[in-house]
Amino acid sequence: MANDPKTKAAAQFIDALPHSRALDMRLEAIGDGAAEISMPWDERFVGDAETGVIHGGAVSALMDTCGGAAVMSHPLSTIGTATIDLRIDYMRAATPGQRIRARAEVYHVTRSVAFVRAQALDDDPDNPVAAATGAFTFAMVKKEPK
Amino acid sequence: MSRSAPEPVQVIKSRRDGALLRVVDSIAYAQFLGVKVDRRGDELTAVLPYSENLIGNPVLPALHGGAIAAFLEITAVVELTWATLWQDLEAGKLDPETMASPKMPKTIDFTVDYLRSGLPRDAYARARLNRSGRRYASVHVEAWQDNRSRLFAQATGHFLMQPQSGSDS
Numbered sequence: 001m002a003n004d005p006k007t008k009a010a011a012q013f014i015d016a017l018p019h020s021r022a023l024d025m026r027l028e029a030i031g032d033g034a035a036e037i038s039m040p041w042d043e044r045f046v047g048d049a050e051t052g053v054i055h056g057g058a059v060s061a062l063m064d065t066c067g068g069a070a071v072m073s074h075p076l077s078t079i080g081t082a083t084i085d086l087r088i089d090y091m092r093a094a095t096p097g098q099r100i101r102a103r104a105e106v107y108h109v110t111r112s113v114a115f116v117r118a119q120a121l122d123d124d125p126d127n128p129v130a131a132a133t134g135a136f137t138f139a140m141v142k143k144e145p146k
Numbered sequence: 147m148s149r150s151a152p153e154p155v156q157v158i159k160s161r162r163d164g165a166l167l168r169v170v171d172s173i174a175y176a177q178f179l180g181v182k183v184d185r186r187g188d189e190l191t192a193v194l195p196y197s198e199n200l201i202g203n204p205v206l207p208a209l210h211g212g213a214i215a216a217f218l219e220i221t222a223v224v225e226l227t228w229a230t231l232w233q234d235l236e237a238g239k240l241d242p243e244t245m246a247s248p249k250m251p252k253t254i255d256f257t258v259d260y261l262r263s264g265l266p267r268d269a270y271a272r273a274r275l276n277r278s279g280r281r282y283a284s285v286h287v288e289a290w291q292d293n294r295s296r297l298f299a300q301a302t303g304h305f306l307m308q309p310q311s312g313s314d315s
Binding site: 050 | 174175178199200202203205208209210211213216217220223247250252253254255256258259260
């Protein structure tokens with residue numbers, strides 16, 4: 001995990017989010033416009049009693065948190081962001097009982113928008129559970145005049 | 147030839163409310179978030195009562211985008227499942243006490259527009275089925291807090307319908 005003060009602040013901020021805490025999210029890695037956050041399988045997060053599969057909404061929450069974390073850790077970010085839009089493609093049901101890990105990366109920033117890609121994986125690293133793309137608000141640090 | 151007397155209103159209401167409850171209760175995550183669903187006839191309004199656990203930005207404070215997305219997705223899934231049950235329910239073919247747990251549609255994709263930050267208070271949502279085929283469905287969801295016309299989020303999602311057990315198609 002990166003050790004610069006901004007990344008540390010972002011990590012602390014994410015650990016303190018009530019909703020992320022309620023979902024037992026764990027920050028695995030953060031820095032340089034990328035983040036990894038995981039969430040346990042929990043029967044309270046199930047969306048379909050018949051199958052025991054985690055609700056898409058819980059995966060959305062994980063992807064959204066991870067995307068926001070990636071944005072906050074971007075080298076040109078002044079702290080703080082909000083989601084503008086988030087699209088999630090659900091490729092398959094997450095296997096019940098397995099931890100879900102989301103990885104997000106900022107692939108482009110403008111002065112006011114950060115564009116993010118994310119993936120969610122369970123124990124099978126070759127078959128993602130879900131993919132997401134999102135736009136987040138972004139406040140770029142003022143560039144030093146040359 | 148005489149028409150059979152209409153069912154007493156309480157019988158109809160308890161059958162509809164019972165079936166709706168079966169749908170909502172089968173989504174553990176809806177309980178986890180505290181989502182309730184109000185019904186007027188066949189029209190559903192999902193309610194997300196405010197709780198501190200839903201906060202994503204403690205500084206503003208604002209609701210977590212993930213909680214909002216989940217609330218909208220639950221609203222869409224409940225509406226879709228409700229719509230598939232409605233006909234059998236009204237024909238008296240479904241008894242909430244004995245009915246099999248409803249088959250949930252599977253989300254293919256879900257896109258949320260965050261229009262303004264979610265305030266720390268109750269939120270409401272309604273879903274509209276823009277297209278509902280035998281296999282695929284497209285659903286739009288609108289969510290608001292204080293003013294029905296001032297949406298704070300909206301979403302569009304596509305779903306894969308599951309054949310209900312007992313149905314022949």
